[in-house]
Amino acid sequence: MEAFSSKNLFASLLILFAFSIIFCPAQATKKPYQEASTQFIRTSCSTTTYPKLCFHSLSKHASFIQTNRLLLTGTSLNVTLSSAKSTSVLMSTLAKSQGLKPREIAAMKDCVEELRDSVDELRKSIDEMSHLGNSNFDLTMNDVQTWVSAALTDESTCTDGIQETKGNVKTTVRGRIVKVAQLTSNALALINQLASFHG
Numbered sequence: 001m002e003a004f005s006s007k008n009l010f011a012s013l014l015i016l017f018a019f020s021i022i023f024c025p026a027q028a029t030k031k032p033y034q035e036a037s038t039q040f041i042r043t044s045c046s047t048t049t050y051p052k053l054c055f056h057s058l059s060k061h062a063s064f065i066q067t068n069r070l071l072l073t074g075t076s077l078n079v080t081l082s083s084a085k086s087t088s089v090l091m092s093t094l095a096k097s098q099g100l101k102p103r104e105i106a107a108m109k110d111c112v113e114e115l116r117d118s119v120d121e122l123r124k125s126i127d128e129m130s131h132l133g134n135s136n137f138d139l140t141m142n143d144v145q146t147w148v149s150a151a152l153t154d155e156s157t158c159t160d161g162i163q164e165t166k167g168n169v170k171t172t173v174r175g176r177i178v179k180v181a182q183l184t185s186n187a188l189a190l191i192n193q194l195a196s197f198h199g
């Protein structure tokens with residue numbers, strides 16, 4: 001009886017295994033547009049300064065982006081904005097924590113302001129992008145480029161300020177800020193791509 005059930009189990013596993021072999025490749029080819037989108041994102045990201053981060057942050061939105069350059073660019077701005085917002089919240093919380101050196105407090109406070117500006121600028125650029133259909137393309141893209149460049153400058157100023165501090169704040173916060181700046185730099189590269197493909 002026992003021998004029978006273990007044989008049974010073995011047979012079931014074998015069948016399951018066979019099924020997984022048969023159906024897995026089928027699943028991978030099930031959504032060809034998803035594959036096209038993933039490839040599109042990889043190619044577009046390859047010309048940015050941080051291609052791995054670019055691909056990693058956008059490929060999870062592949063089914064939304066498809067192979068649409070406008071959606072790709074808009075998504076990269078939205079992802080950047082959301083990262084800038086959460087980092088800004090983290091910084092304002094940390095700036096109020098006990099035991100910071102005066103130098104650290106000053107750097108954190110500057111950063112909170114710079115990030116607030118950067119969030120505003122990213123919001124404005126996203127808003128501009130949404131009007132792209134019914135306004136002058138070149139003028140609108142020019143505005144978007146200006147806002148996103150300004151956001152990048154603000155983030156870099158913050159990074160530089162943090163870089164000059166010593167201690168816990170630097171180790172906690174630096175990586176986060178750097179990531180926001182890298183996402184912004186990538187978004188700017190995709191914006192430039194969008195502008196050049198149109199022209």
Ligand SMILES: *[C@@H]1O[C@H](CO)[C@@H](O)[C@H](O)[C@H]1NC(C)=O
Nearest residue numbers: 070071072073074075078126
């Ligand atoms: C970006 O976010 C805005 C505001 O939430 C939204 O209206 C827009 O559709 C988003 N764009 C993309 C491309 O996801």
